[in-house]
Amino acid sequence: MNQLRRDPITGIWTIMLQNGKEMVTFKPDGHRRLRRARPGETCEFCAGHEGETAPEVFAVRPNHSPRNEPGWNVRVVPERVPVLQIHGETNNRGLGIYDMLDGIGAHELVIETAAHGKILAELAENEIADVLTAYRERVLDLKRDARFRYILVYKNVGEGRRGPSLRHSLSHVIATPITPLRVREELTNAQQYFLLKERCIFCDMIRQELEATQRLVAENENFIALCPFASRAPFEIWLLPKRHETFYEWNNELPSLAKLLKLVLLKVRQALGDPNHLMIIHSGPNLLAGRQRGYWKTVERDFHWHLEITPRLRGMADFDIVAGFQVNWIPPERAAEILRQCTI
Amino acid sequence: MNQLRRDPITGIWTIMLQNGKEMVTFKPDGHRRLRRARPGETCEFCAGHEGETAPEVFAVRPNHSPRNEPGWNVRVVPERVPVLQIHGETNNRGLGIYDMLDGIGAHELVIETAAHGKILAELAENEIADVLTAYRERVLDLKRDARFRYILVYKNVGEGRRGPSLRHSLSHVIATPITPLRVREELTNAQQYFLLKERCIFCDMIRQELEATQRLVAENENFIALCPFASRAPFEIWLLPKRHETFYEWNNELPSLAKLLKLVLLKVRQALGDPNHLMIIHSGPNLLAGRQRGYWKTVERDFHWHLEITPRLRGMADFDIVAGFQVNWIPPERAAEILRQCTI
Numbered sequence: 157m158n159q160l161r162r163d164p165i166t167g168i169w170t171i172m173l174q175n176g177k178e179m180v181t182f183k184p185d186g187h188r189r190l191r192r193a194r195p196g197e198t199c200e201f202c203a204g205h206e207g208e209t210a211p212e213v214f215a216v217r218p219n220h221s222p223r224n225e226p227g228w229n230v231r232v233v234p235e236r237v238p239v240l241q242i243h244g245e246t247n248n249r250g251l252g253i254y255d256m257l258d259g260i261g262a263h264e265l266v267i268e269t270a271a272h273g274k275i276l277a278e279l280a281e282n283e284i285a286d287v288l289t290a291y292r293e294r295v296l297d298l299k300r301d302a303r304f305r306y307i308l309v310y311k312n313v314g315e316g317r318r319g320p321s322l323r324h325s326l327s328h329v330i331a332t333p334i335t336p337l338r339v340r341e342e343l344t345n346a347q348q349y350f351l352l353k354e355r356c357i358f359c360d361m362i363r364q365e366l367e368a369t370q371r372l373v374a375e376n377e378n379f380i381a382l383c384p385f386a387s388r389a390p391f392e393i394w395l396l397p398k399r400h401e402t403f404y405e406w407n408n409e410l411p412s413l414a415k416l417l418k419l420v421l422l423k424v425r426q427a428l429g430d431p432n433h434l435m436i437i438h439s440g441p442n443l444l445a446g447r448q449r450g451y452w453k454t455v456e457r458d459f460h461w462h463l464e465i466t467p468r469l470r471g472m473a474d475f476d477i478v479a480g481f482q483v484n485w486i487p488p489e490r491a492a493e494i495l496r497q498c499t500i
Numbered sequence: 501m502n503q504l505r506r507d508p509i510t511g512i513w514t515i516m517l518q519n520g521k522e523m524v525t526f527k528p529d530g531h532r533r534l535r536r537a538r539p540g541e542t543c544e545f546c547a548g549h550e551g552e553t554a555p556e557v558f559a560v561r562p563n564h565s566p567r568n569e570p571g572w573n574v575r576v577v578p579e580r581v582p583v584l585q586i587h588g589e590t591n592n593r594g595l596g597i598y599d600m601l602d603g604i605g606a607h608e609l610v611i612e613t614a615a616h617g618k619i620l621a622e623l624a625e626n627e628i629a630d631v632l633t634a635y636r637e638r639v640l641d642l643k644r645d646a647r648f649r650y651i652l653v654y655k656n657v658g659e660g661r662r663g664p665s666l667r668h669s670l671s672h673v674i675a676t677p678i679t680p681l682r683v684r685e686e687l688t689n690a691q692q693y694f695l696l697k698e699r700c701i702f703c704d705m706i707r708q709e710l711e712a713t714q715r716l717v718a719e720n721e722n723f724i725a726l727c728p729f730a731s732r733a734p735f736e737i738w739l740l741p742k743r744h745e746t747f748y749e750w751n752n753e754l755p756s757l758a759k760l761l762k763l764v765l766l767k768v769r770q771a772l773g774d775p776n777h778l779m780i781i782h783s784g785p786n787l788l789a790g791r792q793r794g795y796w797k798t799v800e801r802d803f804h805w806h807l808e809i810t811p812r813l814r815g816m817a818d819f820d821i822v823a824g825f826q827v828n829w830i831p832p833e834r835a836a837e838i839l840r841q842c843t844i
Contacts, residue, residue, distance in 0.1 A: 157585060157588065157602050157603060158583060158584065158585070158602075158603030159600055159601070159602060159603055160590075160600060160601050160602070160603055160677065160678060161598065161599070161600045162598065162599040162600065162678075164597050164598060164599070167681060168681055169678050169680075169681065171583050171584065171603055172603075173583065239502060239515050239517065239827055240502065240515065241501065241502070244501065246504075251729075252704075252708040252712075253508050253701065253704050253705055253708060254505065254506065254508060254729045254730070255505070255506040255508070256503055256504060256505045256506065257503070257504050258501050258502075258503060258504070259501060259502030259503055259504055259515055259516075333504065334504060334506075334513050336513075337511060337512055337513065357597065360596075360597050361597055364596040364597060368596075385595075385598045386598070483583055
């Protein structure tokens with residue numbers, strides 16, 4: 157008998173197939189694998205091509221090399237064709253029953269390494285920590301702008317771009333003038349839970365998972381990696397700080413996060429062979445924007461930031477598309493077991 | 501300047517690109533087109549293959565031919581490998597902070613025609629009306645079961661199945677023991693609007709769109725077809741009854757709906773050349789299930805059923821995936837204009 161499981165944080169129900177077509181994920185054609193770069197391939201994100209991108213807004217340059225020159229580990233540049241523009245006001249307005257505003261925001265690319273074709277899992281722990289630091293610095297900076305209610309940080313491995321630059325490891329930092337629907341749902345559910353229990357729902361989840369153990373993937377002193385009870389997709393993995401913390405950008409244990417993230421990504425590679433995947437940070441919204449509007453007064457009490465990794469395995473998407481719930485053919489208990497057994 | 505537009509019914513924000521890459525949709529490779537059947541191709545859903553499916557639960561048989569024999573226009577059979585099972589109880593239960601229940605439900609296939617490879621738009625109006633009638637009959641029957649809170653009716657053209665049966669025109673009828681998240685969002689938003697205005701939000705939208713006209717695609721005496729103000733994808737189209745009506749299955753003007761639906765599908769074909777697309781009916785939930793639990797007391801007042809068509813054009817999905825809002829590179833005003841100009 158298949159199970160329906162509800163994620164208490166997103167409110168999304170997932171149909172968990174008990175004897176699902178597990179092998180799908182292990183057949184070579186079972187999922188879209190990351191295409192590797194051809195030898196000698198370069199793109200506009202490579203060292204020496206700094207002039208082909210917009211001028212950098214942030215970079216990690218160990219030897220203090222000049223801006224927009226080689227010598228960087230991580231480099232952040234504005235997206236050439238942003239969907240949201242940095243200049244202007246949002247002009248929040250109505251049209252009959254409709255609401256609209258101007259597309260104000262920011263869209264930046266985090267170039268995670270100068271080495272074309274190298275993927276995040278292949279970087280050294282300190283290099284991954286540099287990437288996580290770049291995220292933090294950009295979020296802190298963009299949150300100084302009260303027009304931006306939320307800052308999205310994510311990477312969509314193996315999708316989005318075309319051509320060689322698809323194979324240069326990138327992340328996106330996007331500032332939006334509204335709170336994305338799914339984030340708002342998490343904030344609302346976390347708040348309702350606190351009102352009911354006077355506890356953070358994420359802290360309760362971490363405690364329960366540390367006791368149950370069968371959905372644990374890995375942990376270290378500061379962070380935990382688990383397959384959520386109502387995983388929306390096979391091998392969905394969440395990384396959370398063990399201590400209650402609302403904002404990713406306030407974390408000062410990023411080297412420890414880098415260590416666990418690398419381990420988890422290597423386990424995913426070993427189990428699934430570099431599948432296309434999505435990685436996204438769910439952090440608290442922009443308090444500066446919130447305060448001006450009287451929002452999110454209790455968010456620091458309610459919400460607990462986390463990082464979500466979702467491999468893109470071939471599956472049945474229909475149901476998700478039409479109904480807003482998912483079908484997952486590998487229960488998280490089994491996925492976590494497979495990942496635990498991957499020895500790095 | 502791009503615009504952000506909010507759909508008042510779903511609550512979803514869409515980024516509307518003003519000078520987007522419109523041509524994408526018209527390049528032959530601009531979107532995934534429906535693959536047509538090869539000559540002589542057959543599948544288990546063809547006339548004469550009735551034995552290869554589960555026994556039918558409903559059929560339109562003009563000449564009263566016997567069940568599970570040829571001679572039908574429309575045939576409804578249970579899905580061979582359903583994700584939800586018809587037998588048993590849901591056993592709604594908790595596990596610490598989590599909620600779960602058994603995968604009780606129903607999953608049926610509506611075989612829209614005996615003619616392999618023929619698509620819905622190619623059927624005669626009365627044949628399309630037979631399909632719409634099959635939807636109604638199955639929904640009415642499944643709603644007699646109080647375990648089912650919602651009945652989903654949709655078709656996912658060009659996706660889902662593999663092999664020849666991919667090219668036999670099918671719809672899905674799925675009964676679920678919980679109300680899908682997105683449906684619940686629509687019900688909630690419609691209710692909140694009524695509480696504020698004491699009017700149905702859909703009725704208000706229809707009135708506003710009939711006045712504005714620039715997002716109108718087509719209309720007849722009973723129904724209207726429009727591109728919604730905050731269209732989540734290019735050429736998204738909604739069909740709605742002009743009169744306030746909560747439940748699709750209570751409609752008795754299905755021949756009139758069939759007429760407009762065929763016209764709209766032919767316009768989509770002319771403008772986009774048989775793109776893969778999703779078609780879904782959003783109807784009211786199962787009152788029988790609701791009454792037992794004290795839900796949806798005001799749904800007949802708040803909600804207005806509608807049929808949504810969403811072509812699958814190549815686009816930027818990232819944003820949607822990560823954030824719960826969409827990027828649309830063709831404003832609905834332009835899409836509606838293109839569709840109006842398609843003369844059938």
